[in-house]
Amino acid sequence: MTISRRHLTQGTLGGLLAMPFIRPAFAQERTITLAAYGGIFQENYQAVVVDPFMRAHPGIKVTYFAMPNSAQTLGTIRAQKAAPQLDVAMFDITIGKAATDEGLLDPLTPAEFPVLADLAPSAFAPGVNSVGVTFDSLSLLYSPETVKPAPTSWRVLWDPAYSGKIAITAAPDIVGIGMTLVANRLFGGTDYKDFSRGVQALADLSPHVLSWDPKPDAYTFITNGTAQLGVGWNARGQLYSRQSAGKLGAALPEEGSLFQINTLGLVKGAPQSEAAKAFIAYALSPVAQAAFAERMFYAPVNTKAQVSAEALSATAASPERMGKMLAVDWLEVAKFRNQLNEQWRRRILTRS
Amino acid sequence: MGRFGLLPLLVLPAVAVNLLTFLWPMLNLAGLSFREGMPGGGIGTDFTMATWRDLLADEFYLEILLRSVGVSLTITGFALLAGYPLAFFVHRSDARWRNLLVVACISPLLISAVVRTYGWLVILGDRGFAPSLLRGIGIDPPRLVFNMTGVIIGLVEILMPYMILSLLAGFGKLNQTLEEAAASLGAPPLTVFWRIVLPLTLPGILLGCLLTFVLTISSFITPKLLGGGRVLLLATEIYDNAIVTLNWPLAAALSLIALGVFGAAMVVYGRIARAAERAIA
Numbered sequence: 001m002t003i004s005r006r007h008l009t010q011g012t013l014g015g016l017l018a019m020p021f022i023r024p025a026f027a028q029e030r031t032i033t034l035a036a037y038g039g040i041f042q043e044n045y046q047a048v049v050v051d052p053f054m055r056a057h058p059g060i061k062v063t064y065f066a067m068p069n070s071a072q073t074l075g076t077i078r079a080q081k082a083a084p085q086l087d088v089a090m091f092d093i094t095i096g097k098a099a100t101d102e103g104l105l106d107p108l109t110p111a112e113f114p115v116l117a118d119l120a121p122s123a124f125a126p127g128v129n130s131v132g133v134t135f136d137s138l139s140l141l142y143s144p145e146t147v148k149p150a151p152t153s154w155r156v157l158w159d160p161a162y163s164g165k166i167a168i169t170a171a172p173d174i175v176g177i178g179m180t181l182v183a184n185r186l187f188g189g190t191d192y193k194d195f196s197r198g199v200q201a202l203a204d205l206s207p208h209v210l211s212w213d214p215k216p217d218a219y220t221f222i223t224n225g226t227a228q229l230g231v232g233w234n235a236r237g238q239l240y241s242r243q244s245a246g247k248l249g250a251a252l253p254e255e256g257s258l259f260q261i262n263t264l265g266l267v268k269g270a271p272q273s274e275a276a277k278a279f280i281a282y283a284l285s286p287v288a289q290a291a292f293a294e295r296m297f298y299a300p301v302n303t304k305a306q307v308s309a310e311a312l313s314a315t316a317a318s319p320e321r322m323g324k325m326l327a328v329d330w331l332e333v334a335k336f337r338n339q340l341n342e343q344w345r346r347r348i349l350t351r352s
Numbered sequence: 353m354g355r356f357g358l359l360p361l362l363v364l365p366a367v368a369v370n371l372l373t374f375l376w377p378m379l380n381l382a383g384l385s386f387r388e389g390m391p392g393g394g395i396g397t398d399f400t401m402a403t404w405r406d407l408l409a410d411e412f413y414l415e416i417l418l419r420s421v422g423v424s425l426t427i428t429g430f431a432l433l434a435g436y437p438l439a440f441f442v443h444r445s446d447a448r449w450r451n452l453l454v455v456a457c458i459s460p461l462l463i464s465a466v467v468r469t470y471g472w473l474v475i476l477g478d479r480g481f482a483p484s485l486l487r488g489i490g491i492d493p494p495r496l497v498f499n500m501t502g503v504i505i506g507l508v509e510i511l512m513p514y515m516i517l518s519l520l521a522g523f524g525k526l527n528q529t530l531e532e533a534a535a536s537l538g539a540p541p542l543t544v545f546w547r548i549v550l551p552l553t554l555p556g557i558l559l560g561c562l563l564t565f566v567l568t569i570s571s572f573i574t575p576k577l578l579g580g581g582r583v584l585l586l587a588t589e590i591y592d593n594a595i596v597t598l599n600w601p602l603a604a605a606l607s608l609i610a611l612g613v614f615g616a617a618m619v620v621y622g623r624i625a626r627a628a629e630r631a632i633a
Contacts, residue, residue, distance in 0.1 A: 071598050102394055164478075164495065170581045172597045210478075211498040212581025226477060341597065346412055349582055 030275045031061040035073050036090035038066030040236060041296070048291040053282045060275045069173075070095040077104050077267055084269045087276035089130075092174060094334040096130035096263040105129035105265040112277060115284045115302070122261065123301040125331055130265030133283055134298035137259050137316035137325070138178045139234035140251045141218055146228045147249075154186050154253045157229055158201075163208040167227035170212040171344040177333065178258055179231050180340060185326055186255055192328055193336065199343045206351045223247045233260070238297040238314045252316055256324030259299075259316065378611075385605035395600055403601040407609075413589075417609065420586040423504065424568040430508045431515040431564050432557065438512075439519035439556075443526065454520065458513045465510050469577045472506045473497060476578075498580025506578045511567055515560040522556015554628045562621045566614055586610050 036045060042064055050062050067073045070091035077089055077099060091099070099105050107129045110116050116131065123132030142151050147162070157166060170176040183205075184198025206212075214221040218230035219240045225247075234257075237250025264283055270276050282288055289305035292298055299317035300307060312318050316325060333340075385403055388396035407413055442453045460468065475481045476497035483493035496502055526549065534544045550557075572587035579588070586606060593603035 069596075071596060075598055098394065172592070210580065213576060213579070215577055225479070338597075342412075345584060349584065 029059060029061055030272050031063055032087040032270075032272045032275045032279060033063045033065050033085060034088045034090070034279065035065045035067050035076065035086045038068060040239065042066050044239075044296045045292065048295045049283055049288045052288070052291070053279055056282070057275075057278060060272075060278065062279060074099055074104075078102065084267050084271065086267050087270040087272050088279055089265050089267055090133065090262055091130070091265070093125055093128060093130070093132070093261040093263050093330045094337070096128045096265055097125065097331055097334060099265060100127060100129040104268055106268045106270075106273075108266060108280065113281055113284070115281055118286070118304045119284065119301050120303055122259070123263075125261075125329075128263070128331070130263035131280075131284065132261045132301045133264040134235075134262045134292065135259050135301060135315075135317060136262065136298055137234045137252070137257045138175065138182060138231060139237050139257060139316075140253050141222050141230040141232045141237050142249045142251060143222050143225070143228045144246055144249045150249060151229075151251055152254050154182060154255055157231075158205060158208075160208070162229050164210050165228040166205070166209045167211050167214040167218040167221040167230040168209060169214060169218060169231075170349060172337070172341045174260060175218075175231055175233070176212075176344060177337060177340060178260065178328075180344075181258060181326060181328060181333075182255075192326065193332060195336075195340060195343075199340075199347055202344075203348045203351050206348050212349055219248060234314075234316060235296050235298045252321060254324075256321070256326060257316055258326040258328045261330065262298075381604045381607055385601055385608055387601045389599040389601040403605050407602065407605050413606070416584055416586055416589055417613075419584070420569055421613065423500070423583075423585065424565050427504055427507045427511065427568045428561050428564045430504065431512050432561060434508060435512050435515035435519060435560065436553075436557070439516045439523065442516070443520060443523045444528075457516045460510070461513050465571075466573055466577070468510055469506055469574045472502065472509070472578060476502055476505065497578055498582065500579070500583055502578035502580070503575045503583050506574045507568055507571060510571075510574060511564045514563050514567060518560030518563050519553070519556040522559055523553055525552045525555070527552075551628070551632050554632070555625065558621060558625050558628065562617060565617055569610065569613060569617075586613070 034050070036042065046064055050064060054060065054062055065086065067076070073089050073091045074095045077084070077086060080086065081104065089099075089105075096105070108116065108131050119132065120135075122135075140151055140154060140156070142156075144150065146165075147156070156162065168176065168179060171180065180195055180198040180202060181192045182198075183201040184192060184195045187197045187201045189195065189197040210227050211221070214227070214230070218227070218232045219236060221227040222230050223240065223244050232250070234250060234252065237248070241248045241250045264280050266273070266276055266280060284302055286300075286302050286305040289300035289302040290307050293300045293305065293307045293315070294311045297311060297314045299312075299315040316322070384395070386399050386401065388398070388400045388402050390396060438457060442450060442457060445453055473480075476483070480497075482496055486493040494501070496505065530548050530552070531544050534548050535541075539547065569585075570587055572585070572591045575583050575585050575588050576591070579585075586609065590603050590606045590610065593599045593606065
C-alpha cells in the first residue's frame with residue numbers, strides 16, 4: 001500500500017493525541033495507590049505527608065484513594081485479592097487483624113524498615129501485619145456557646161439539662177463501641193470485657209440522645225447548632241474547634257479516655273511493592289509523624305518525633321493524661337464486637 | 353414458530369438480559385446466605401445453615417420484619433390519604449391546567465430523595481419551621497425528627513408523587529355522568545363517593561399502594577437520615593450488614609426475606625385486584 005498524505009497526517013495527529021499517555025512510560029514514573037480516610041483527614045494527610053513524600057521521591061507518584069471507613073477499605077482489598085490495585089492501606093487495628101488473618105497483607109520486617117525500632121510498643125499487635133501510624137482518642141464534643149462552663153467530665157452527658165441535645169454515632173461504629181467502654185469504667189465497671197454497666201448507662205442515656213446516627217457526623221451537628229454535646233475523635237475535634245470560631249469545643253475529660261490505633265498495611269501482591277515500602281517508611285519517620293501531629297493533633301507513634309508542647313497538649317498523649325487512659329486491647333474488643341453490637345441494637349437503640 | 357410467530361425471538365434479548373443481570377445475581381445472593389459470616393467481615397467457604405438458623409431463631413429479626421411491614425403499611429396509608437384528594441382534584445381540573453398540575457405534582461421527583469430528606473431535617477428540626485409553628489399556636493411540639501415520626505413524615509412526602517401518578521393512571525374509568533346519575537337518584541355525596549367513585553378508582557388505589565409499599569420497604573436513605581439511628585428496618589439492617597459490619601451472608605439472607613415480602617405483596621395485590629374487578633363487573 002502507498003502512504004498517502006492523509007495517512008501521514010492521521011498518524012501524526014494520532015501520535016500527538018497519545019503523547020500524554022506515552023510520556024510517563026518513558027519517564028519510569030511509578031504510581032502507588034494509598035487507600036485512607038477521606039474528607040478532612042485526606043486534605044491534611046495529603047498536604048503534610050503525601051506531598052512532601054512525593055517531593056522527596058520525584059520518581060514516585062502517590063494516588064490518594066479516599067475511603068469512608070476502615071471496613072470498606074478491607075472490603076476493597078478483599079474484592080481485589082486476585083489482582084490488587086491498592087499498594088498501601090490505612091485502617092484501624094482490628095481491621096488490620098482481619099486483613100492479616102485473610103492473608104491480604106505482607107509483613108513489615110525490621111530488616112526492611114529500621115524505623116520500626118523507634119515506634120511506641122503499642123503500635124504493634126501480635127498477629128497483625130499492619131503497623132500503627134497514628135493514635136487518636138475519644139473526646140467529648142460540646143458547644144462552647146451553650147455548654148457553660150466547659151465540661152470536664154463525661155458525666156455531663158447524663159445531665160438532664162442536655163436532654164435531646166446529644167449526638168453520638170452508635171455501634172457498630174468504633175465511636176459507639178469506644179464510648180460503651182468509657183461509660184463502663186465511668187459507672188463502676190472494672191474490666192472492659194464485662195461491658196454490662198456501659199450498656200446499661202447508654203441505655204439510660206438513649207431517650208435523651210437526639211440522634212444515634214448524626215449525618216454527616218457529630219462535629220457538624222454541634223457546629224450548626226443541632227446538638228450541644230457529642231462524642232468524637234480528638235484529632236478531628238481539635239482541628240474543627242480551631243476552625244469553627246467558637247461553635248465547637250473538644251474536651252479531654254478528667255476521667256480519661258481510650259486510644260484508637262490507625263495502622264498502615266502493605267497489600268500483598270501490591271503492584272508497586274518497592275515504592276509502597278518507601279512510602280510506609282516515610283509515613284512512620286519522625287518528620288512525617290511530627291508534621292501530622294502539629295497539623296491535625298493525632299498523637300505520633302514514632303517516639304523520636306519532635307512535637308511542640310502546644311500540639312501535644314491537645315492530644316491525649318501528654319504525660320499527665322497517659323496515666324488515665326483506659327488500656328484497651330482492640331484485638332480483644334474485636335472478639336466481642338458482634339456481641340456488643342447486638343446489645344446496642346437490642347437494648348440501647350430501641351429504647352426511647 | 354407457531355401461533356406467536358416471531359414473538360418469542362423478539363422477547364429473547366430481554367429475557368437474556370434479565371437472566372444475566374437479575375436472576376444470576378439473585379442466585380449468587382441465595383448462595384451467599386448459606387455461607388458463614390466471620391468476625392471482621394470474612395466469609396466462610398463451606399455450606400452452612402448457620403446464618404439462616406440464627407436469623408430465624410432470633411426474635412429481634414422478626415420484630416424488624418414486622419416493624420418494616422407495619423411502617424410501610426402506615427406510610428402507604430398516609431400517602432393514599434394525602435394523595436387521593438390531590439389526584440382527584442388534578443383529574444377533575446380544567447384540561448388547560450391539568451398538565452401543568454400533573455407536572456407540579458411530580459416535580460418533587462426532579463430533586464434527589466437525599467436532598468429532600470435534608471430539607472425535612474431543617475423543617476422538622478428543633479428550631480425548624482414545623483416546631484416553631486406549633487409553638488406559635490401554643491402547642492409544645494413533640495420531637496418530630498430522629499425518630500419514627502420523622503421517618504413517616506419524610507417518606508410519605510417523598511413517595512407521594514408515585515402514589516399520585518398511579519392514582520391518575522387508574523382514574524380513567526371515572527365518569528362524571530355516573531356520579532350525576534347517582535345524585536339525581538337521591539344519593540347523598542358521601543354515598544356517591546362510597547358506591548360509585550371509590551369502586552371505579554380502586555384499580556388506581558391498588559396500584560399506588562403496591563408501588564408505595566414496595567418503595568417504602570426498600571428505602572434506607574431516608575430512614576437512616578431521619579430515624580436518628582433508632583428506626584431499625586429491614587432495609588437499614590441490610591445496608592448496615594453489607595456496608596458497615598461486612599456480614600454479607602446475613603445481609604444476603606435478609607435481602608431474600610425482603611424479596612419474599614415483595615412477593616407476598618404482589619400476591620396480595622393480585623388477589624385484591626381480581627376480587628375488585630369481579631365486584632365492579
